[in-house]
Amino acid sequence: MSLEGGGDLGRSSRTTHPTVGRAQHALCTAVVESAARMQLQRLDHVSLNVTDRARAIAWYRDVLGLPQLNQPTEDDEPVFLGQPGLQFGLFQAQRESPAREPESSGLRHVAIVVDDLDAAQERLRSFGVEFRYEDHGNALSVYFGDPDGHVLEITKYVR
Numbered sequence: 001m002s003l004e005g006g007g008d009l010g011r012s013s014r015t016t017h018p019t020v021g022r023a024q025h026a027l028c029t030a031v032v033e034s035a036a037r038m039q040l041q042r043l044d045h046v047s048l049n050v051t052d053r054a055r056a057i058a059w060y061r062d063v064l065g066l067p068q069l070n071q072p073t074e075d076d077e078p079v080f081l082g083q084p085g086l087q088f089g090l091f092q093a094q095r096e097s098p099a100r101e102p103e104s105s106g107l108r109h110v111a112i113v114v115d116d117l118d119a120a121q122e123r124l125r126s127f128g129v130e131f132r133y134e135d136h137g138n139a140l141s142v143y144f145g146d147p148d149g150h151v152l153e154i155t156k157y158v159r
Helices: 022-038 053-062 117-126
Strands: 046-050 079-083 086-092 110-113 132-135 139-145 151-157
Touching: 046 053, 053 079, 053 086, 117 139, 117 151
Parallel strands: 046 086, 110 151
Antiparallel strands: 079 086, 132 139, 139 151
């Protein structure tokens, strides 16, 4: 696609846009080419600071069914639960965070895909976890918090 006015898609993509200098265009091209070589594969893990690591380990293990993968010896070492592509690293927080207002900056939620949303809801209910159901059109989801208030989403794509 051409960056030059006129919309001629047959022109070279190396053509410079009239309002973008050649140096900027070269930099943009280098960034795009570098990103293509980087080849991100998948999310490895989400690290969370928790107020009571033993409680959090039990919750992620029991409620979400994630296996514990290691046994750290120090507070600053994470405990990993899950499997590749779906892993949580739990760190013992060194101090409590101030209360965060809804819709403020920061992590909004962590979403996990399931095959059977009904089974996930039954499991959450069996552990007394309150959740909110949403129909997004292309997916059905439930939202809930872990013991430290980190919001999680369990979702099933339907379209």
